[in-house]
Amino acid sequence: MRIGILGSGLMGGKLGTLLARAGHEVAFSYSRSRQKLKRLARQAGGKARAGTPREAAENADALLLAVHWLKTDDVLSQAGNLSGKVVITCSLPMNAENTELVVAHTSSGAEELARRVPRARVVSAFGTVPSEVLFAVFAARRRKARPSLVYCGDDLAAKKMAAGLIRDVGFDPVDAGPLRTARYIEPFTLLVAQLAYEGEGGPELAYQFERLAKSKSLRR
């Protein structure tokens, strides 16, 4: 697939690199340093390239939005018309200090984004893990037990595409339903961040959901 990265920082830089290594054609964009975008493309290998947000969006099968919430409008305006595009967002609607969600409870960053690009097909994915764990997850992708990664959205074809990319990075995709589920996913991410950055053991943290089959005698 052709994947445009809108925001090539900790998340976009790493996810773009891993998706390129998984065989996708990746275009890195939206950094303050053109040199950095070129370096990311060179190090990712394959057909990775550096470009402007508009170039990254043109002909892309999917876009990864990975910018600070306050930069959303800026990058969207630079990307141009996103009608019909699959936009996978890992962005959290945080305030400037990164201390609080500025959209929550009755809406979510993902839903707010979908309102800003009404004709795009928005999926929320990848935001629930710290960037520090991504390379380790990719390296361990051949193991049987993969970490989970929740995603949600309203467009089934777009979600299917996102699930494939989630698998390519090394996670087990967990479909959390419609885009409004991002109202629960985004606060959950703050819990993961708390454990990753304030807990013991460091930020290389992922999570795994487990369904336990009940024995018949215990089933109600």
Ligand SMILES: NC(=O)c1ccc[n+]([C@@H]2O[C@H](COP(=O)([O-])OP(=O)(O)OC[C@H]3O[C@@H](n4cnc5c(N)ncnc54)[C@H](OP(=O)(O)O)[C@@H]3O)[C@@H](O)[C@H]2O)c1
């Ligand atoms: N980091 C994580 O572990 C993590 C985990 C889950 C979710 N998230 C969410 O994912 C999104 C991206 O986070 P991130 O940590 O990848 O952010 P980041 O490292 O700061 O990357 C943001 C990107 O936007 C670019 N950018 C372009 N113009 C900018 C400007 N004027 N001011 C600031 N940045 C500008 C940055 O450019 P430069 O290349 O010049 O810096 C960078 O490439 C955020 O919404 C965050 O809440 C992050």
